[in-house]
Amino acid sequence: MIKDLCIVGGGIAGLSAAFYTSNREIILFEEHREVGYPEHCSGLVGFEVKAFVEKISPNLIDAKYSRISVGIGNRFLHIDFRRPAIFHVNRPELEARILDTVSGRVSFQGGVRVKPSHIPSEIKAGDKTYNCANIVASDGPLSVFRRKYFLSQIGIMVGIQGLFRVSNLDPDNILVIYPHISGNYFSWIIPLDYDIGLIGGLFREAPPPIDSLVKRFSYLGFNIGGRQKIFGGPLPIGPRVIDPVAASKILLFGDALPLTKPYTGGGLYHIIRLAPILGKALDTRDLGLFRKAYRDTYLKLSLEDSAVRLFRDKHWIPLLLTTNYSKTGFITPLDYDKHYELALKLIATVPFLWIFPPIFHIHRKILG
Numbered sequence: 001m002i003k004d005l006c007i008v009g010g011g012i013a014g015l016s017a018a019f020y021t022s023n024r025e026i027i028l029f030e031e032h033r034e035v036g037y038p039e040h041c042s043g044l045v046g047f048e049v050k051a052f053v054e055k056i057s058p059n060l061i062d063a064k065y066s067r068i069s070v071g072i073g074n075r076f077l078h079i080d081f082r083r084p085a086i087f088h089v090n091r092p093e094l095e096a097r098i099l100d101t102v103s104g105r106v107s108f109q110g111g112v113r114v115k116p117s118h119i120p121s122e123i124k125a126g127d128k129t130y131n132c133a134n135i136v137a138s139d140g141p142l143s144v145f146r147r148k149y150f151l152s153q154i155g156i157m158v159g160i161q162g163l164f165r166v167s168n169l170d171p172d173n174i175l176v177i178y179p180h181i182s183g184n185y186f187s188w189i190i191p192l193d194y195d196i197g198l199i200g201g202l203f204r205e206a207p208p209p210i211d212s213l214v215k216r217f218s219y220l221g222f223n224i225g226g227r228q229k230i231f232g233g234p235l236p237i238g239p240r241v242i243d244p245v246a247a248s249k250i251l252l253f254g255d256a257l258p259l260t261k262p263y264t265g266g267g268l269y270h271i272i273r274l275a276p277i278l279g280k281a282l283d284t285r286d287l288g289l290f291r292k293a294y295r296d297t298y299l300k301l302s303l304e305d306s307a308v309r310l311f312r313d314k315h316w317i318p319l320l321l322t323t324n325y326s327k328t329g330f331i332t333p334l335d336y337d338k339h340y341e342l343a344l345k346l347i348a349t350v351p352f353l354w355i356f357p358p359i360f361h362i363h364r365k366i367l368g
Contacts, residue, residue: 003027005282006123006132008114008145010035012091013138013254013271015098016052018106020279024134026106029125033111035099036092040233042161042190042198043091044174045268046337050087052272056097063088063171063192070323071177071220077323085333086174088192114139116148120247134282135250141236143256149246152239154258157185157265160207160232161200164214165225169197177216187213189222199224202235202265235265240301244294245287253278259297261339262308269337270297300340 005021007014010030018026032038045053053060064084070077099108114125123130137145141154169191176188187201201213214224236258244252259270274293281290322331322342335342 001128002131004133005136006130006134007136007138008123009136009138009140009254009256010095010099010108010110011138011140011254012095012098012268013256013275014136015095015102016271016275017136017138017253017278017282018102019098020276021282022105022279023283026102027109027130028106029109029112029114029123031111031113034096035110036095038233039092039229039231040159040235041091041268042159042188042200043089044190044266045087045089046085047333048337049089049268049272053087053089053094056094056101060090060094060097061087062090063190065172065174065191067170067173069173069175071175079322079331081331081333081336083333084172085336088190115144120149120249133249134285134287136278136282137250137252137256138254139256141234141255141258143252145250146241146252146256149250150241150252152241154236154255155238156234157202157204157237158207158232159200159202159235159265160210160213160230161188161198162210162214162230163192163228164197164199165195165228166191166197166199166217167195167223167225168221169194175217175220187216189217196228200232207232236260236267237262237265238305240298242298243291245291248287251278251282251287251290257294259301262301262304263339270301273297303340303344 004025005027007017007026007028010028014028015035018028050061065086066081066084068079068086070079109125112126114123117124117129121131121133123132123135135145137143139145141156147153166189169189171191171194174188174190176186178186185201185203188199190198192198199210199213199217201207210230218224236255237260238258240257241252244257254271255267258267259274260267261269274290274297277293278290281287331342
């Protein structure tokens with residue numbers, strides 16, 4: 001079968017690519033029968049993604065936060081914004097609404113597993129072969145298109161979380177715990193109301209049972225009751241591809257690149273930022289537009305990578321500085337999305353740490 005534009009993957013990356021592409025005949029493949037499942041995302045977004053979500057439907061934002069409390073060592077550090085800066089989106093419903101929005105011009109094929117063929121313009125979808133003018137491979141962190149045409153695999157972390165009844169929640173405050181000063185992984189409680197929240201964690205190896213995370217937060221005074229559901233999955237941590245286009249036909253997008261922030265693992269921001277440019281590139285058939293925009297994003301994420309490496313053995317420093325800067329207004333709500341700007345602020349501060357001994361006194365206090 002001959003098709004104009006084939007999008008592989010019906011997650012937020014593939015759906016947003018379809019949303020912003022208006023002058024192509026699109027067929028969208030998803031290995032699951034419906035979009036939005038299985039769930040794996042915690043659903044936290046900043047202002048720019050919130051604006052996109054509200055363009056789809058204003059009812060998909062179900063919580064907002066103006067504080068992040070970070071436990072590291074034996075202390076809690078509080079990052080306070082002067083207004084709500086972080087928002088929780090109902091991710092499965094968002095993806096379903098986007099599909100509804102584009103359904104009049106996109107052919108959706110659910111429950112179909114897609115793999116590359118022996119030539120770049122072809123894909124095998126189930127028992128059928130499609131010849132595509134362009135292919136957007138948004139098939140996630142385990143992308144088969146990345147392995148075949150970009151000859152590289154992605155490093156993986158694993159996230160797990162559950163929805164629980166929880167008492168003593170502050171619905172305005174996200175709680176994050178780093179159990180080790182090196183920050184190799186972290187866990188969280190994300191309130192969705194006064195008495196219900198997401199308890200989860202991100203791990204470099206196989207995650208522990210969810211009950212061990214529940215026990216960790218119970219020790220902090222939270223009364224955790226009935227569990228409603230558990231979900232999770234792989235999260236890509238790089239390396240990113242340098243050029244997102246192969247054979248002038250195949251474009252990687254989303255977690256297949258990947259576009260995740262190295263400090264938190266969030267991927268929605270850069271997907272939503274790049275999707276309109278990807279749509280324009282596909283409509284005009286000028287893939288250089290997407291290449292140029294991706295190159296800029298690649299450099300910004302590389303800056304964030306550098307900040308993570310710089311503070312790898314002193315994970316407490318960016319948290320401590322961000323805490324203090326948030327009190328002065330030097331850290332703004334937009335920094336939640338734009339980690340590269342936050343990284344520049346923190347890196348610029350590093351030389352002063354060597355001439356400011358009180359910082360290291362605070363460090364000793366944090367370590368206990």
